[in-house]
Amino acid sequence: MIVRPRPHWLRLLFVWRGSLLLRILPQLALVVLLASAVTLSHGELADRKITLTATPFTLIGIALAIFLAFRNNASYDRYWEARKLWGVLLIESRALARQLLTLPKQAPEHTHAAIDLIIASVVALRQQLREENKPAELAGWMSAAEFARLQAARAKPSFILLLLGERLRALREAGALSDWLLPPLEAHIDALSAAIGGCERIAGTPLPFAYSVILHRTVYMFCALLPFGLVDSIGAMTPLMVGFVAYTFFALEAIGEEIEEPFGTSANDLPLDALSRGIELNLRELRGETDLPLPPQPIDFILR
Template sequence: MIVRPRPHWLRLLFVRRGSLMPLIFWQLLFVFLLSCTVLVAHGRLFDWKVTLTAAPFSLMGVALAIFLGFRINASYDRYWEARTMWGSVLIVSRNLARQALTLTARGGAAPDATRPFILGLIGFAAAMRNQLRHRPCDAGLAGLLPDALVARLAGTRSAPALILLWLAEWLRERRENDALPPILAQHMEAGLDELSTALGSCERIANTPLPFTYSVILHRSSYCYCMLLPFGLVDSIGLMMPLVVVFVAYTFFALEALSDEIEEPFGTMPNDLALDAIVAGIDASLRELLGETPPPAPQPDKNFVLR
């Protein structure tokens, strides 16, 4: 995801990075060349004059816009639910870290005693990111988890679930050593359950895409509409017809590309979730609870240029 300050409105008109223009440039160029060809031929296809007017395109445009709105709303719902689940990971991790520091011994436990548990929460967030982005499951976990656990995670299919199991075993040890009353241990277990729920929800989003037929119908309809539109506007608009058609095509193609991009919110495309920044925020927040100095927070690109 792009993290940067909002540019000036004039510069925003010419921004390419994150605008989806690189993805749809060749489609727009095809539509523009087709429109120019129709303009030169005066709407004739070989010896046949294509007699189309703007009237049917008004009706088709409304239907296509409704379907396109449904598609992008469905994709955005997936995107926002994923962001909500990651927000809950941050909140629950903070709560568990605070409880580990204040409830695991009378008068509060020393940070060194609870440090493995809190670092394990950071490791869970990192492992969850790795799984959703199909990275090696043990990437970035060195120093956060015991070496034996990191070695155990290598090659597993659900490293975050195993980390939750290790965190639960840590709570069990505290309870068996009378460092954590059973009722408080049960309360903290509920926090681990919330982390497991967030993990399962994100896995559901990642492993259950929208039905493929939505993309097929929208893709075909958009192309047919934009390829026929020049024939309907050539007689009424004239020389400005290619520009009008390209503008309409840009709207349809860009929204279609955006819906495809945010349908999978855990990727690394410019408009996907900034998972690395979220995990870095969890890391910094929990290390501050331990009294440690966190690494510098990710900053927007102050040297942003039009690209």
């Protein structure tokens, strides 16, 4: 994810990184070449004049803009919900760690192990959402026996919460956790489980494919036919205007596709590495660790 202070308006015109221009450049160049060919031939195709007025493009353009807005709103809703769920993970993790660290009678070996498992659940969720397989990242946050049990689990974040519940049972058996303190801790684990489930729902339920198909086809047909509707009225300016319209529609379609899956690694996706690492450092600081590195920031001040 790129988060940067808003640059000067002139520099903003030439920003490449995160602008999706590189992604849509081939099809944009193809449309401009087509518009140039139509302009040079004065709208003739196989010795036949293709006459189109601006009226159908006006009607279709309005409908297409509304449809693009709907598609992008749906994609942004998924993106923003995903960010809120990761905010819940941060809040609930800190609250659970704080309550564990302030138990009337602590059993430090179980308390610190429970906090390690909270961190492990976040790391496992990040790996699951990005379809990563990095067992070494998880091995250091749990015992060898727990790690061996984890290998057989398909939903590793949820299984780690089960291990966390077992740690709470160990605290209870050690006399560090009374019956009336257990429900509030379990409530935080339930909230973590709900946030994990919400992320899994977003990752496993894309927008209906039909939306992407009809939008993609309509955008390309619109941009391919547009030169025939403009060449008689604006002449040599046709490639420029077609390129501008195509850039707008192609970019809107591309950004909708990109943020529809907010857990990826593209420039406009959520910074899961920074978010999970930030939660880890937060919890380690709460339990008294010092000389920790600064939390990573998803900020890029370099305009490319």
